[in-house]
Amino acid sequence: MSANSSPLSRKEREKEQHRKDIMDAAMRLFAEQGFHAVSMQEIAAEAEFATGTLYKFFPGKRELFRAIMLDVIADITSELRPVWDSAEDPLEIIFKFLHARRTAFRKRYEYIRLYNMVGNGFGSSGDEIVDGLIAERRQEVEKNLKKQFTRGVEQGLFKPVNVDVLARLFEDFCQTIIRSEASRGEFDDETVSSIKDLFLNGILA
Known part of the structure; x- marks a missing residue:
């Protein structure tokens, strides 16, 4: 308040x-x-x-679904935003964000399953307000990822890559894995390390 x-x-x-x-x-x-x-x-x-x-x-149920999802999105956002304020090196910030987001999704996997269920698994719920807000949050994540990738390139930590494309691909890659886990209700503690090994280590200078 x-x-x-x-x-x-x-x-x-x-x-x-x-x-x-x-x-x-x-x-x-x-x-x-x-x-x-x-x-x-x-x-x-x-x-x-x-x-x-x-x-x-x-x-109706659609309005009820919307209220549930808007509350969940707000809660997840409030948990994740502070991660970007760190002064640590870009790789550490990105790694911590992965941990924080996966933890947030893991706690709420039934809500992610609900979202997929309502949208029949097509990555959209069909609710313009919910889908619009999720799209805004993803754009916010991509913006922050781009900032960290840019810092990394400038510091010589990352290879000189197209940070716009990199941020978009990395966000899509992570979303696919995390949503798949949430849909199944099965979580492997090695997932974040695997993402780092498969994706982030490939762009290290």
């Missing part, structure tokens, strides 16, 4: 808790049965709310 914001009233706190309870209940059912198999009535029952109350918060 910012210094200029007013504390929530009791009614507002209760409303926010009810919203969270509904989202948590929905995620439990989505994880167990799949997004398309769960009805709003089942979500209401799981959350112990009347169906009418549920619809006051979320007009």
